[in-house]
Amino acid sequence: MQRTVSKLSSAVSQRKNQASSLFWRSFSHSSSRNAFGIAFDIDGVLIRGNSPIGGSPQALNKLYHPEGSLKVPYCFLTNGGGVRESKRAIELSKLFGVGVSSSQVLHGHSPFKQLAHKFENDFVVAVGKGEPAAVMSEYGFKDVISIDDYTLCFDNIDPLAPQKKWTVNGSSEPSPELKKYVRSQKVQAVFVVSDSVDWSRDIQVLCDILRTGGLPGGEIGSQPPLYFAHDDLKYQGAFPTERFGIGAFRISLQSVFNSIHPHPLQYSAVGKPNPLAFKNAETTLRKLYNHMIANQDCGGISPFETLYMIGDNPSVDIKGAQEAGRPWFSILTRTGVFRGKENDQEYPADMVVDTVEDAVDFILDKENSS
Ligand SMILES: [Mg+2]
Numbered sequence: 001m002q003r004t005v006s007k008l009s010s011a012v013s014q015r016k017n018q019a020s021s022l023f024w025r026s027f028s029h030s031s032s033r034n035a036f037g038i039a040f041d042i043d044g045v046l047i048r049g050n051s052p053i054g055g056s057p058q059a060l061n062k063l064y065h066p067e068g069s070l071k072v073p074y075c076f077l078t079n080g081g082g083v084r085e086s087k088r089a090i091e092l093s094k095l096f097g098v099g100v101s102s103s104q105v106l107h108g109h110s111p112f113k114q115l116a117h118k119f120e121n122d123f124v125v126a127v128g129k130g131e132p133a134a135v136m137s138e139y140g141f142k143d144v145i146s147i148d149d150y151t152l153c154f155d156n157i158d159p160l161a162p163q164k165k166w167t168v169n170g171s172s173e174p175s176p177e178l179k180k181y182v183r184s185q186k187v188q189a190v191f192v193v194s195d196s197v198d199w200s201r202d203i204q205v206l207c208d209i210l211r212t213g214g215l216p217g218g219e220i221g222s223q224p225p226l227y228f229a230h231d232d233l234k235y236q237g238a239f240p241t242e243r244f245g246i247g248a249f250r251i252s253l254q255s256v257f258n259s260i261h262p263h264p265l266q267y268s269a270v271g272k273p274n275p276l277a278f279k280n281a282e283t284t285l286r287k288l289y290n291h292m293i294a295n296q297d298c299g300g301i302s303p304f305e306t307l308y309m310i311g312d313n314p315s316v317d318i319k320g321a322q323e324a325g326r327p328w329f330s331i332l333t334r335t336g337v338f339r340g341k342e343n344d345q346e347y348p349a350d351m352v353v354d355t356v357e358d359a360v361d362f363i364l365d366k367e368n369s370s
Pocket residue numbers: 041042043044045235236311312313336
């Protein structure tokens with residue numbers, strides 16, 4: 001597989017260089033043909049760990065013209081994240097040997113961008129692996145701090161810190177000015193952008209923030225808003241069986257919080273299966289499609305006849321596509337969370353295939369013959 005990927009990467013490296021200029025240029029479908037688009041889940045469909053699976057590089061290459069321009073509007077609709085969409089687009093381009101634009105990348109936390117106007121100048125905390133504060137800054141949040149840096153501003157807030165032998169990437173002892181500022185500001189909202197790296201510290205510090213109305217060490221107050229990028233209990237990583245996701249962290253935080261606060265934890269999760277995530281994907285695909293059509297001078301807006309969601313997790317990808325309704329059509333692969341022979345019992349997909357390449361072949365056959 002590695003050899004195939006390398007060969008493929010080499011073959012398309014030329015077109016990658018051309019991709020940015022050619023990205024919008026050409027679209028093979030005439031406006032008389034039914035419009036369609038594809039949303040791909042990533043983990044368990046296109047990759048496991050950091051390795052491509054299910055013929056994913058070949059599958060994605062089928063969505064481009066030979067010279068590297070996009071033939072079919074598609075996006076990545078993943079609950080993963082923790083990095084900026086622009087950075088992820090570069091990683092995905094290298095991994096699959098195709099030219100991916102940042103506008104094609106929709107993370108679980110991407111809908112937070114729509115909350116930027118509400119909290120634009122408010123002091124907010126961003127939680128999770130990667131670069132959660134940089135993600136939120138790029139969305140337009142002007143006063144955001146990562147939980148790593150936030151925690152360092154309070155002496156002894158994590159009593160287990162002396163037992164922890166690891167170092168936190170990019171964090172250093174905060175300046176006295178920053179400490180003074182952070183200790184005087186009430187946190188107005190908390191955003192869990194990606195997986196918590198240190199559950200014991202984050203549950204402690206988030207309970208401190210949420211139970212006091214935003215300032216650790218104080219009396220009980222009303223809870224500031226809490227947003228999760230998604231609520232997936234589990235996901236398919238590199239290990240043979242599923243790993244715990246943000247949903248498992250949420251359950252733990254909620255259980256502790258509800259034991260120490262008179263009111264139950266209030267929160268919302270914005271990623272799949274929330275229909276909002278599918279609405280965003282539809283908007284993204286429509287913009288891609290319109291650019292393609294406009295640049296072909298076809299004019300007009302063609303509404304999608306079908307939008308395909310290809311995923312591996314019935315309770316996230318399939319449930320979400322079903323709740324989003326038409327024009328979504330769900331395709332379940334057997335390369336991740338779902339491994340059954342038939343269909344999922346609780347959230348049956350419109351179609352079940354072995355791999356993502358099978359799914360793309362089916363879609364292209366169907367659409368080209370319609
Ligand atoms: Mg998945």
